[in-house]
Amino acid sequence: MLHQLKYKIIAFTIVFAAVISSCKSGAGISKKDSAAVLQKEDFKHYVDYFNKMEDENLKFAIPNDSAWAWMENNIPLFECPQQNFEEMYYFRWWTARKHIKNTPQGYAITEFLVDRSYADKYNMIACALGHHINEFRWVHDPKYIEQDVHLWYRGNDGKPMNKLYKFSSWTADALYNRYLVNKDEKFLLDMMPDMVTDYAVWEKDRQRKDGLFWQHDVKDGMEESLSGGRKVQNARPTINSYMYGNAMAISKMAAMKGDKALEEKFKAKADNLQNLIEKKLWNPKSDFFETFTEKDTLAQVREAIGFIPWYFNLPEKGKGFEKAWEQLKDEKGFSAPFGLTTAERRSPRFRTHGTGTCEWDGAIWPFATAQTLTAMANVLNNYNQEIVNKTDYFKQMNLYVESQYYRGRPYIGEYLDETTGYWLMGDRERSRYYNHSTFNDLMITGLVGLRPRADEKIEVNPLIPQDKWDWFCLDNVLYHGDIITVLWDKTGEKYGKGKGFRIFKNGKEIAVSDKLERLVAE
Structure with a gap:
């Protein structure tokens, strides 16, 4: 009897040691059982359909036959009663995975x-790097985006890639936002x-004497704009907002490291930019942030880039800047049948001088839509205003979903006609699966409303109108090292967890409300 007990103890010790070793090596606990409510297999049918609807003429690190295995191990799960939202959620993860590429120096996106x-080496283009970081911060395995970032900044014999500075960037801000999700201080610092x-x-290279930054519209990734040109050196809301966001992020990194001098230095840079943007780029006649031209005059045209300052929570509260958001709802402004235009529709120059390949003079670009919707979520979460509300946000998210179809199938490309929804490059191979925007980050942080933060509180503020959906669930979200589940069940019959709005951490309920509202779990 003692002999058998001895071997049972030895066997248990070996198994326990193997588990501990696995955790230390980064394998962690199997994610097969990490979702608290949803069943992963219930969503495999989407991937089966996506795989069958194309010829897969290009294969990279994770081909279609491995797509579900990758998604099963890496992505948060989402379920809702509006089928196109759910389908598009899984489609966008399926397409993002296509862009992961093996290189001799690690993964590229x-x-x-x-x-x-x-493009640079390995067909890399820096224009949407900020979008890539914000989307991939929700992928469980960190190596894809980390190796991509390392490649961009150290892949050229320890130096940045040759074409890193071909496009404006908000990389520092995006990296800090990623830290708010995974709390990986070591990588960030x-x-x-x-x-x-x-x-x-x-x-x-780009700072003017007055402290503002200038950029050609093409190097903002927004060529043929109404306010600019490929050779015009304008102080645009884009690059100036990006540099504000980057300065704020670096200041916060320096504070984390305890470098007070660097913290104050970059905070001062951010404060100066905020002041310049509010004074020089704000047009009180149009109530909008506009491009400040190389002739030191405002462009006198509203473009979607005027919403970008809110992407970084730049505009001061209580100063009336939020009035700009009236244009988002105005059909003479940016509101169109298939989404948000890149220039105001009332302009006599609207969609008049695009080249036929890249038209930022009014057509809808997912790149800009993603930026505007991120900014709008910030306005709804962080500003006290009555100009836009949850209904407005849901309407635009709904249009964003509806626009991402082509010939009856899910599709994401470069840009589309604002009235017909026709993808203007939809029949060109280059446009298919264009990885130039976020979608799932908007679903998680905007629609469902998980708001990443540096402390250990879990904040969720859904931007779904109260009576729009009777139920939804976001599950298997890896956040601060824990698995977070957010669900709404109007009757309590869908998930069997009771009526109302709930947050779970590692399967344990930590916050509840009888209605869809902001919850902060201590």
Whole structure:
């Protein structure tokens, strides 16, 4: 008897040691059982359908036959009664996975699947790097986006890639936002010197004497705009807001490291930019942030880039800047049948001088839509105003979903006609699966409303109108090292967890309300 007990103890010790070793090596607890409410297999049918609807002429690190296995191990789960929202959620993870590419220096994340002549090594393009970081911060395995970032900043014999500075960037801000999700301080602070150097490069190459930054519209990734040109050196709301966001992020990184001098230095840079943007880029006649031209005059046209300051919570509260958001609902402004236009529709120059390949003079671009909806969620969460509300947000998210179909099938491409929904590059191979925007980050942080933060409180503020859906669930969200579940069940019959709105941490309920409202779990 003692002999048998001895071997049982030895066997248990071996198994326990193996589990501990697995956790220490990064394998962690199997995510097969990590979802608290939803069953992963219930969503596999989407991937089966996506795999069958295309010929897969291009295969990279994770081909279609491995797509479900990758998604099963890496993505949060989402379920709702509006089928197109649910389908698009899984489609966008399925397409994002296509852009993960193996290189001799680690993983890269591409923008186009087909090779582009103006791309860097491994077909990398820096224009949407901020979007890539914000989308991939929700992927459970960190190596994909971390190796991509390292490649961009250290992949050229320890130096940045040659074409990193071909496009404006909000990388430092995006990396800090990623830290708010995974709390990986080590990775963030390791990248801080690169971000400080990055900021200095932009100051040297693009800062004007007055302190604002200038950029060609094409190097903002927004060529043929109404306010600019490929060779015009304008102070645009884009690059100036990006640099404000980057300065704030670096200041916060420096505070984490205990570098008070660097913290104050970059906070001062951010404060100065905020002041300049509010004074020089705000047009009190149009109540909008506009491009400040190289002739030191405002462009006198509203463009979607005027919403970008709120992407970084830049505009001061209580100063009336929120009035700009009236244009989002105005059909003469940016409201169109298939989404948000990139320039105001009332302009006599609306969609008059695009090249036929890249038209930012009014057509709808998911890149800009994602930025505007991120900014709008910030307004609804962080500003006291009555101009836009949850209904307005849901309407635009709904249009964003509806626009991402082509010939009856899910599709994401470059840009589309604002009245017909026709994808203007939809029949060109280069446009298919264009990785140039966020969608699932909007679903998580905007629609469902999980608001990443630096402390250990869990804040959720859904932007879904109270009576729109009777139920929904976001599950298997890896946040601060825990698995978070957010669900709404109007009757309590769908999930069997009771009526109301609930937050779970590792399967344990930590907050509840009888209605859809902001919840903060201690």
